[in-house]
Amino acid sequence: QVQLVESGGGVVQPGRSLRLSCAASGFTFSSYAMHWVRQAPGKGLEWVAVISYDGSSKYYADSVEGRFTISRDSSKNTLHLQMNSLRREDTAVYHCARVPLGGLMGPMDVWGQGTTVTVSS
């Protein structure tokens, strides 16, 4: 079935880096734009970044611009989020999510369960 599974979360010190991955299965990954969305403990949803189906277009939230990089490896059906210069306020559950065919910005119809990132000294 259609599935997204995140990995790579953990506890990291402020200023350090972490790379998240999202493994896709059950659909043609290379045909879909993909997003990262995060949720801080007890808070609402915050959009982080998006990448087009072919990787040619990328957009970021102001809060992560210049520190985070979204990428994809369609040969491995995997989405990545490289997070550098991490701050305490980046502590959150990070979800990857799919946008239906033909869209870059759109409703997110498939979500992963999330991976937890904790930035703490």
Place this chain on the structure above:
Amino acid sequence: DIQMTQSPSTLSASVGDRVTITCRASHSISSWLAWYQQKPGKAPKLLIYKASNLESGVPSRFSGSGSGTEFTLTISSLQPDDFATYYCQQYNSNSPTFGQGTKVEIK
């Protein structure tokens, strides 16, 4: 960025009640709005897209309406499985934004 404001933040209701949640955008977003349901510890689930289109598999008691800057999500008869937090999301711009959420609690 387009700001999305939901009301109320918390809603207490009983099984069988008709429930309405409002979402307002700081700028017109046409009909580029989605609604999600989220339960504790779970990923969000898409309910409605393009303001009023029901996602496949979502019960028909859920409906959405609105355009421009004002939108509503209605649950016609609240069921036990519907107690959750609901979020609106605009996708009119290259910087999608979510509302702050509305928690539907048992009265």
